[in-house]
Amino acid sequence: MSLNEMNCLVAQSGGPTSAINSSLSGVIEASLENSSINTIYGAINGIQGVLRDEILNLSELFDKPSSINTLKTTPSMFLGSCRYKLPTQEDNLDEYKRIFAFFDKYNIKFFFYIGGNDSMDTVLKLNNYAVENNYDIRIMGIPKTIDNDLMDTDHTPGFGSAAKYVATTLLEISHDAYCYNIPSVTIVEIMGRNAGWLTAASALARNDYINTPDLIYLPEVAFCTNQFIADIKEIQKTKKNVIIAVSEGIKDETGQYISATAAPNDSFGHAQLSGTGHRLEQLIKESIDCKIRSVELNVLQRSAAHIASLTDIMEASEIAKKAVEFAVNGETGKMVTMHRTKNAPYTIEITTIPVSQVANKEKKIPREWINDKGNNVNQPLIDYIKPLIQGEVKTEFNNGLPTFFPITHLTQRNHY
């Protein structure tokens, strides 16, 4: 390693998506091509890998285009993830010193952190430290989250693939539910934390013969149990099978989660939401006598790479390539964002915003995109999501199963 070497580091953080490895591939491809960057390192398990000095040499691992292509359509995080909140400098200056000592050791001049709003908090803190201490490093955030809840970007990579999975699954569940000629209620619980974007994607399942989901409940509107039961009874006046899409993060008027689980918060203080569907199933059983089923899409919606959106996978790679370009051109403390310039034909422009605009904030669905009753979505919301689920990834299959990029370093580390 020569003294003049300029290397880059990339890491992934937060919850998995089907597109986050495509962003990783974009960083690798752009860095391999960029003469300003020598070696590409990947930190294992996000910023914790930096603190533990656990890295991979990605320049060596991905020297073949075919391996990059397989990585693009491999779900979850190739580099592993973390949910670690970096302390403030006041609370733990030592961690900052260790991180920047690591940067020095490996001549890291560019750091790309792919993650959601919590990860952007890490980007912000590290960039502030670098600026205050005149460190020669450019730190960029690359967005990802199936929740689509990042501020100041049209949408987030990862959302389109999860939305495509949700809509496809809702359609398949509807075919399933309609085959029985008995009154039934099917509740489908969908992720998204405090934002309803992913649940709203269920409305894309509607076509000229199926109008499900019949009801959609989002965290943006306070959830009222009595109204919920009344809504179902109203639909049941004219329909046998009722299909409901519901966000894991719905809350009552007092701000309490409906979720049955009283699981402990994670290190960012977020409640672990799950069990909302089961809780509603119980509520309905107390008031309505019919077959009731709740389906929790669970981790499948964030890891079903075999049905990823081609638009999403392409954008995730594209936005990451741009991040490399912006960083080499001198930007730092920014997150790359997408700006929708047209809806028909769908066109985006990639630009940057200061990461302080994004960190620790949540973007919710505008109230006017939800119907007055708060139990369905309006057309503009459907029009907004539709372009993001277009196109199919050509997954390679071997022996009947999708071929993903091996995560040997993660599975080996998993053994003591």
Next chain:
Amino acid sequence: MSLNEMNCLVAQSGGPTSAINSSLSGVIEASLENSSINTIYGAINGIQGVLRDEILNLSELFDKPSSINTLKTTPSMFLGSCRYKLPTQEDNLDEYKRIFAFFDKYNIKFFFYIGGNDSMDTVLKLNNYAVENNYDIRIMGIPKTIDNDLMDTDHTPGFGSAAKYVATTLLEISHDAYCYNIPSVTIVEIMGRNAGWLTAASALARNDYINTPDLIYLPEVAFCTNQFIADIKEIQKTKKNVIIAVSEGIKDETGQYISATAAPNDSFGHAQLSGTGHRLEQLIKESIDCKIRSVELNVLQRSAAHIASLTDIMEASEIAKKAVEFAVNGETGKMVTMHRTKNAPYTIEITTIPVSQVANKEKKIPREWINDKGNNVNQPLIDYIKPLIQGEVKTEFNNGLPTFFPITHLTQRNHY
């Protein structure tokens, strides 16, 4: 309708699969080509559609090859289903008279019932009545069930696609789980009633970098809670992330289901199994301090047509075509079956067996295909399932979503 017309009737019954519409398409294609058969009718909601005189003219609906192809890869039941146990003649002779009056009215000379072991009970009873009363009709059973629990057939159509979904999903869940570097237990609850075939398919997710699931629990072996916790602790000595596949229908030594739900039995006296994973999640929480998640694959495993097995879809159609051929050649009271003549290359032969050998019976996994400890599967079981998940269906997509055959008649009927 002339007096000499010979028409056929087809109906679907039991739980949905991704391949049961392919069997329907096989009946339609073979009947359209067969000069002995004039009109093809479909009864809506199985034998209940016969009792209610609710039918569709399938000859008219499927006069184009393109529509047949879309039907082949459409999940759930195009004709709708029922879970109706036909009474014995002693208990309700009138129902038999009504069913055969319906056959007379539409000149039905061939009746094909696509279903599982309960549906074969209906085939058996109707055929016995026909024989006893010298009715000129041939009644054939066409197997389907994701549970793969029918006697005297190598496997059942529907199983291969569900198995492919289960293995693919296990692989994707494993990529998801391994991205966090913290101790965790992930339980994946899989369908299959009292047989473990579908849960065993999870073992096909294993490859040269991932060896999950770590533990597999099947209904064929009595489930012991203490042993279960001990098994997990043993794995945790050497691995951080433990992934467990478990059948919804596991029972303790006394034959009691582990399932948390005390839901009422269905009309065939089967307990509604679901919640096993959640129950185990609770059990682990009482003994082990780590992140625990349970994932219930739920109806997705039987309706995820977008990842159906091509082998399964082709066989489902082929076996149904043979059923038409056998019936026209004079067989009745039979179920078509598959006999595996070779495993490499995988080859099957389609033949028939008396439906009495199948009705109301369940085929379990041989004990020697499960390991001694009862917490994993042996290689012969993996070798048996592997050929059944091979090949991918080319699902057509429109606007980002799979194109399925419209079930307008079911959705319209769903409205009062």
